[in-house]
Amino acid sequence: MGLILSGDPSLTEVVVLSLRVSGTALLISTLIGIPIGAVLGLRRFVGRPFVMALLYTGMGFPPVVIGLLVYLFLSRSGPLGQIEAGWIPRLFTPEAMILAQSVIAIPLVAGFTMAAVLGVDPQLQLQARALGATPWQATFTTLAEARVGVIIAIVAAFGRIIAEVGAVMLVGGNIDGRTRVLTTAVVLETRKGNFDLAIALGITLIGLAFVINTTVLLLQRQVSR
């Protein structure tokens, strides 16, 4: 407890990096996942069942396997590792961890968003258009009606990636001061026998999740008015 309250600088650094990595990954997966979920929920097209099957598989995919795939793609001999381009993240950097977490979170955001959109009466689209909505406005109206489900999608995805160990360990490497996040630090400190620090890190992780979820739920009550 003393470690948390004293604001130990190395602990602060780990917390900040955890939030930066998972926050960025969440932003990316929200921007990609919500449109995918909306399209799958609203439009009927050839190959839709196949995409849905892929999505459900992605939702249940073991994160460590995604970590492995990202690792293989980014490694020196991998397809992306050979390309020298600024936008391709290097292995063992926070950017590689953001990439892995985004890949984990996108199917979750898209899948829950799709489920939420499917739960809205399809006739609402017709009513919205009858009241003068453009196709974009009608789609946005449906998403707004599904907002509780969409918020749950984002919260669930955040919970998954902030608590995730295997993938960030593989692609980040748990390097002190560079790619060490809360979960990998817990693993390391437990192995070293530093249970006090491990527990402090664990409590911080739970506390973070609690604060963020509470904030989101309060926001949700606001928008439900």
Next chain:
Amino acid sequence: MNTPLYHLQQVEKVYDGRSVLHIEELSVYAGEILALVGPSGVGKSTLLRLLNFLERPTRGSITFRGRKFDGQEEVPLAERRRATTVFQRPFLLNRSVRANVAYGLRLRGQYDGEQQVADVLQRVGLQDVADQNARTLSGGEAQRVALARAIILQPDVLLLDEPTANLDPYNVNLIENIVRQMNETQQMTIVLVTHNVFQARRLAHRVTLLLNGRVIETAPTETFFNTPHDARTAAFVRGDMVY
């Protein structure tokens, strides 16, 4: 009643190879209340969706305010927004009554303050529940919100699809009075779909009977009920038609 607001010619709508509507000719005149009656499943609702340009006819053309649309081209948004529909179910948004009524105005970027919404809510007798969530309303209140949400747009044409089915007499009377008032004071054109011949008789200036997707007879209300030309209209009006 000279130039028609809508003029339909050889309009056909086909779903999955099945023709559900085939109208050789039908006109709707500005400022009238036209009732479309007939048993369920004869294409009345399909016709309303065509009039609101929510769907395109498979064949034929709809002339609206002098512009002819033949189902190939997209109807411009500004024209589509001249008409709106109140459906049998109100489809309210999970928000406040106020937000529901303001919805169409916001879509058009025409929302300017709460006074407009308050006026319309007053008109449908719901000023006291403006801040309540729309999902908590009773069936009759919900349908009045749906009506308020439509009339606040001041549409040229108000399309009503069984607006009072399953409502109690009090709410039916309220809604019918508002509809009549909109027509009389603002010359709003109204196309009313109903299976209730009494409602058609109470409200409409002219009545059209549809059977199996075809127009059987269109006549002024008096003629339609008292001296119909077609034997099927006579049977329908007497309540003898088995369907």
